[in-house]
Amino acid sequence: MSDATIHHAGDRKWTDYFTFCTDHKVIGIQYLVTSFFFYFVGGVMAEMVRTELATPDPDFVSPEVYNQLFTMHGTIMIFLWIVPAGAAFANYLIPLMIGADDMAFPRLNAVAFWMQPVGGILLISSFFVGAPQSGWTSYPPLSLISGKWGEELWILCLLILGTASILGAINFVTTIFKMRIPDMDIHSMPLFCWAMLATSALILLSTPVLAAALILLSFDLMAGTAFFNPTGGGDPIVYQHLFWFYSHPAVYIMVLPFFGVISEVLPVHSRKPIFGYRAIAYSGLAISFLGLIVWAHHMFTSGTPGWLRMFFMATTMLVAVPTGIKIFSWCATLWGGKLQLNSALLFAIGFLSSFLIGGLTGVMLAAAPFDIHVHDTYFVVGHFHYVLFGGSVFALFSGVYHWYPKMTGKMYDETWGKIHFVMTFIGFNLTFLPMHYLGMQGMNRRVALYDPQYQSVNQICTIGSYILAVSTLPFLVSMALGFIKGEAAGRNPWRALTLEWQTTSPPQIENFEEMPVLWAGPYDYGIDSESEDGDEDVEDMLTEVANVA
């Protein structure tokens, strides 16, 4: 069956999207739609968490259910929303960007995708046996005594999704290295591909360690061994080390692909070359390397000796340098450009302004003496939502708007897209900014009941979260209007230079009619360079391509 779908010319049937199809574009869309589904599931849970926190007493749900809700919320948002959404863009875009007709291992790719719904269903089915309630970190001994079957399902889900993410990473790396059109050397590759290289390296190096930790945890849980159980002589701190050895890199796994998205969106909509191509490309690799040696900053208050805390404080602070390089370079890309403030660019600028705050609070958290005060408080909840929501999710929306015309062949509705941006931006800041204050004042996280003095600030957060919830409606409207009556987008509505814009929208099954020609660098905006075959300048070629459609 898969062979038939790999190289069969003709039209895409809508049923392909529900089958084991090996076309990377179908898989990309499958990933994207599935992850959006889980975003809504995780979002509903977040709203229930916020509703509970509107009052200091555990009155909306019981404390047990509250713990289940934030555990499931965190797990779903990470493993079934952001990580697969990154894979969605990677699957859809990498072959198109490098001029290939598919990924290196199409069938492996489809297998990796179909593990998503399996993992997701397993996780959600845990509600029937008592969902896990020891947080997405699942520290023993608590995780060993708060519901066997829910915890085991959680472990299985993560093992499946972790495996899928390894398969995906193998595919991305191989494709990027082996399948570029001959003209494209590694330094004329779009930055999104660089970002996926950095991401994949992290996935390959760290995910196996998580798997090991989870398997041992599972033995403790099911077979009564004592790897991590102190009552039998085990060491719960070892679990924390293994867990964070994966889970700190995981935050970069969640954000690096979206750094890549931003590097694509900014130049196109500000009509300027990316500022410092190599600096951005290499700083991604630097983040990826440093990301492997900072994990114990999550354990500054745990069973860690002082010298170890100091070592990880220093390495963590260093991450600020490559991250800073990126932020400055992106700002410099905008500066002096000709910005078209459409939904894609608005979300990209929203990304810059929110991720900045997450980065600044991140440096504060790296300073061990301060982290000891705010660790496990709402300050941290505020911080990581600025990184994951303000960072990844804003960039994700930016990418969805940017490539929507390519994926569907139609334009989304701009007005509703802008409304979506404004509501998301307001709701997001209202929800998460006050949390920093709460945490510093003394409100710990993962609590269903809290001190009444924090009620008013919590209510601001809750109202913000409702605005956020409603903000998904204009998004859906914009997408739906585009789908129903959006004007045809043509090949290259943004007059962009990366290869995916050279083919039809949506791209035909074999991606390109003939091997695409690399007649400009990915970000050569404003350059009056001569094209390879003649005397037309880039500008004219662009308009020409746009007119072909």
Add this chain to the structure above:
Amino acid sequence: MNIPNSITTLIAGIVITLISLWYGQNHGLLPVAASADASDVDDLFNLMMTIATGLFLLIEGVLVICMFRFRRKKGDLTDGPSIEGNIPLEIVWTAIPTLIVFVLAIYSFEIYNQMGGLDPMASRGGMMAMHNHGGGHNMDSMVAMGDTNDSRMAIGIGKSPGDGDEPALLVDVNGLQYAWIFTYPETGIVSGDLHIPEGRRVQLNMKAADVIHAFWLPEFRIKQDVMPGQVSKLSFVANREGTYPVICAELCGSYHGGMKTTMTVDSPEAFDEWVQSRTVAMQSQDSVAVNPSDLSDAAFLQSYAEEMGVIENTLEQLPHVIPDDAVSVLPQ
């Protein structure tokens, strides 16, 4: 590229600096500091807040300016200038953050060290004391830990008292779902809330009965996980009288949010009085027929246990005498 003229840039730079300097000192985000160490941590935070404010204003300012000044004119289909980088600029924005994080790392290290985070007792305490039999002040605390000490390291933050100093007041802390129990090994007092004198070093030797908890004193800016099977410690000197929250900061089960009590910092005299009154109460409990009847500790706590989901056998591990207010702090 449109570089705004240097006067405007200069003024903007000065304004940003002034705002940052002011806000770094006046953010009002932290609760009162009740120890000298806490004030040091606040100084560190204020510095970080100053730098963060500056960078925040700079970058957000650039973004806002871009959105207004560099917006594309309608119908303009031309590209912007083709600037692909600027090596001196890039060196500057690599060097400055590098410098900033070096300063912050060294400063943080200093403060951490000053708080006693690298004190041998804190980082390698158990080991040290085991091998260092002649060793002076460390020994007291190790003895006090009694059977709670295994061969593992005592982890935590806080200085041991210097050689000439008054010895620290020792308190054994036991964390269990969902309460803190404090035992004063020198006097035998057992309490559900913590009382300490102002101005004298206090050392908490902490252990958990069931799962991992974390002992957090927001007004002292210190926090340390309390683990089953491994002793951790905190040591600090309060310099401000008052009653402060003690909060469990590590998820420990459904009523994690209810796991809190208070720490009262008394003047030395008031603290002595408290110790007196407690000792008397204990003695009368021993001679007179024991108050809440003759119930065992476990039976005594049973009703609370059911309500809160405390696992029964953790109750058995409780210290022997449970005064009334050990339970009065439990969530009702």
